[in-house]
Amino acid sequence: MSRLVLASASPRRRDLLVDRLGLDIDVRPADVDEAPKHGEAPAAMVQRLARRKVSAVNAEMEDLVVAADTVVIVDGDVMGKPETPHEAERMLRALSGREHSVLTGVAVRLGPKGASGVDRTKVRFRRLGPGEIQWYVDTGEPLDKAGAYAIQGIGGIFVEHIEGSETGVIGLPLGRLAVLVASVGANLMDYRAS
Numbered sequence: 001m002s003r004l005v006l007a008s009a010s011p012r013r014r015d016l017l018v019d020r021l022g023l024d025i026d027v028r029p030a031d032v033d034e035a036p037k038h039g040e041a042p043a044a045m046v047q048r049l050a051r052r053k054v055s056a057v058n059a060e061m062e063d064l065v066v067a068a069d070t071v072v073i074v075d076g077d078v079m080g081k082p083e084t085p086h087e088a089e090r091m092l093r094a095l096s097g098r099e100h101s102v103l104t105g106v107a108v109r110l111g112p113k114g115a116s117g118v119d120r121t122k123v124r125f126r127r128l129g130p131g132e133i134q135w136y137v138d139t140g141e142p143l144d145k146a147g148a149y150a151i152q153g154i155g156g157i158f159v160e161h162i163e164g165s166e167t168g169v170i171g172l173p174l175g176r177l178a179v180l181v182a183s184v185g186a187n188l189m190d191y192r193a194s
Contacts (some may be wrong), residue, residue: 004191007067012152013172017066021174030067033097034080040137042071042078043118046105051116054107065109070171072110072147074100079147088137090153091148095158097127100147102169104175113184119173121164123151128158140176147169
């Protein structure tokens with residue numbers, strides 16, 4: 001029987017597929033170098049990384065493999081995951097009172113067929129005070145999130161406006177995923193848990 005394989009260690013991507021859609025999945029994190037190439041555009045980077053993750057995972061020919069990669073862009077600068085609380089504070093100050101873009105590259109593979117795409121969502125933060133930033137960083141939530149926040153978590157209180165896919169900001173745009181899965185001849189709902 002075919003399985004849906006998630007090539008990611010992200011608990012947020014897992015939650016979207018399992019908790020929100022009720023799918024039965026097999027989590028197999030992909031081990032790939034996520035360093036950007038010199039001069040590579042952010043959209044090209046997230047799509048390339050999603051494709052590499054799909055290719056890096058061992059799966060049966062009949063398995064549907066799904067992978068994604070997410071970055072936050074502000075003033076043309078790519079914000080990945082902060083490595084320290086100080087870096088998280090710096091990122092949150094840069095996002096305060098401003099609009100930024102969240103790019104998520106998604107790739108799928110089913111046998112010899114593959115498809116990929118990029119989802120772009122605009123997010124506007126309200127102005128954040130230094131105390132709020134420090135409080136949020138102290139929660140620990142920002143430390144493993146692109147752009148140092150989780151829209152589905154505590155960080156959602158900072159969001160003033162969103163234009164696009166909330167699930168794309170979380171890390172896996174479900175609408176885009178469904179279209180890509182259909183393009184390789186499958187249906188996400190065929191993987192629902194029984």
